[in-house]
Amino acid sequence: MSRTNIVALLIFGAILGYFLSFGPDTTRKFQAGIYQLLAPFLSSGSGLQKQITSVRSGLKSLEELEKENTALRVENRELRATNQGLRDVEREVNRLRHALNYRERSVFKLLPAVVVTRDSSTWWRSITVNRGKEDGVETDMAVVTDEGLVGKTTTVASNISLVLLVSDENCKVAASVEGTREQGIVQGERVVAGLTPALYLNFLSKQADLKPGQKVYTSGVGGVFPSGLPMGAVKSFRVRELDGQAQLTPAVDLSHLEDVFIVTGKK
Amino acid sequence: MIFFVLLLVLILIGQIAEFFIPALPWLYNAHIYIVPVLVFYSAMALPFPLMLAVALYAGLLLDALTVQVIGTKVEISMGWSILLYAVLAGIMHGLRPLFVRGRWEIHCVLTGICTSVIILAQYLMITFRRGSLLFTPEVWWQIGGPGLIAMLMAPLVFWFLQWLGRVTGYSYLSERSIFE
Numbered sequence: 498m499s500r501t502n503i504v505a506l507l508i509f510g511a512i513l514g515y516f517l518s519f520g521p522d523t524t525r526k527f528q529a530g531i532y533q534l535l536a537p538f539l540s541s542g543s544g545l546q547k548q549i550t551s552v553r554s555g556l557k558s559l560e561e562l563e564k565e566n567t568a569l570r571v572e573n574r575e576l577r578a579t580n581q582g583l584r585d586v587e588r589e590v591n592r593l594r595h596a597l598n599y600r601e602r603s604v605f606k607l608l609p610a611v612v613v614t615r616d617s618s619t620w621w622r623s624i625t626v627n628r629g630k631e632d633g634v635e636t637d638m639a640v641v642t643d644e645g646l647v648g649k650t651t652t653v654a655s656n657i658s659l660v661l662l663v664s665d666e667n668c669k670v671a672a673s674v675e676g677t678r679e680q681g682i683v684q685g686e687r688v689v690a691g692l693t694p695a696l697y698l699n700f701l702s703k704q705a706d707l708k709p710g711q712k713v714y715t716s717g718v719g720g721v722f723p724s725g726l727p728m729g730a731v732k733s734f735r736v737r738e739l740d741g742q743a744q745l746t747p748a749v750d751l752s753h754l755e756d757v758f759i760v761t762g763k764k
Numbered sequence: 765m766i767f768f769v770l771l772l773v774l775i776l777i778g779q780i781a782e783f784f785i786p787a788l789p790w791l792y793n794a795h796i797y798i799v800p801v802l803v804f805y806s807a808m809a810l811p812f813p814l815m816l817a818v819a820l821y822a823g824l825l826l827d828a829l830t831v832q833v834i835g836t837k838v839e840i841s842m843g844w845s846i847l848l849y850a851v852l853a854g855i856m857h858g859l860r861p862l863f864v865r866g867r868w869e870i871h872c873v874l875t876g877i878c879t880s881v882i883i884l885a886q887y888l889m890i891t892f893r894r895g896s897l898l899f900t901p902e903v904w905w906q907i908g909g910p911g912l913i914a915m916l917m918a919p920l921v922f923w924f925l926q927w928l929g930r931v932t933g934y935s936y937l938s939e940r941s942i943f944e
Contacts, residue, residue, distance in 0.1 A: 505813030524842050542784050617785075
């Protein structure tokens, strides 16, 4: 080995050792710095991707259009029926509001954000959004949509943030099941085989006997996620050796996220 | 030198592009990785010190953009990807004489294998942290799938980079006589 190569190897080793010695805070700062540097490129890429997708989705065959037309007709009929049902519900809600003197209010302060990128790696489920420290975002803030919980912020740069999705195995959320006293921890799966990731509600009692369709909400235990955010619906329940486990269908379609809200506090 | 800088720029573009390339649902959601192909080409086309520089740069980018910091826990510490890239690129660099003589087949296959090795190593590292070692068919496809795609992409990327090397005045082909 030549002297140049040995010197190069020594310098490489020293730099590698320096990076390996990074703690969580330094790593987070470094990561935020890199994301901040790349933010303009990531935003441009996101815009370009949306344009390509819109052009591609606009090119449909006649057969597809016919199918879509039929599906839309069916959907239209369904929506009319739902609309009628909702009018009844609206009337009832207004009646109850008046009766109980409820004020129309939203519990949380929500900061709207646009999804810039989706996960690029095989083993981690995360997205980046176009809000950061300059907008008041901090680490460990809940991210939601009108349908339910999306995840939490992990690394926050000046105007871009990394959001860990609920479908990631590392994102653990305390949850409770509608209509029961059952509480557990919702976790994603390590390997997602299908298009829609599944969530698992662990540490339930063996006697829980949850039924498909039962709704699961955040319980607020732990302090990161506010209580009452929809997480999903029970798909199946099984008894394990030490506890019960329910498989959930996520409330939010995590594979098609475009706009989200960051919960910055309570009103 | 121009070629080396261009390679660094291409690696950056590749890393950003990976964010926008969707996973392949027909291949168990396998992702497409461009950067490893570029790094392993660099391992064969560049001298040892520059190869280390490319491994450092690509590993750093990969770690910075994918590493998860949750609370006070870092899942895979910064630097591990640098080490992985350097070791694998070092192996590829060892086969440089063959590459310089114009034999690409082994390197294309090795590029695919090394891409899968990176994903496998990541999987093993997170598995040791999280527990419960799972090796389902989906796991194997998500590890092997990107390798297969990299293997298919490699000849095209190598051809393009070789053309780029010639255009910018950098050609390792001048070293051919040393190895023959």
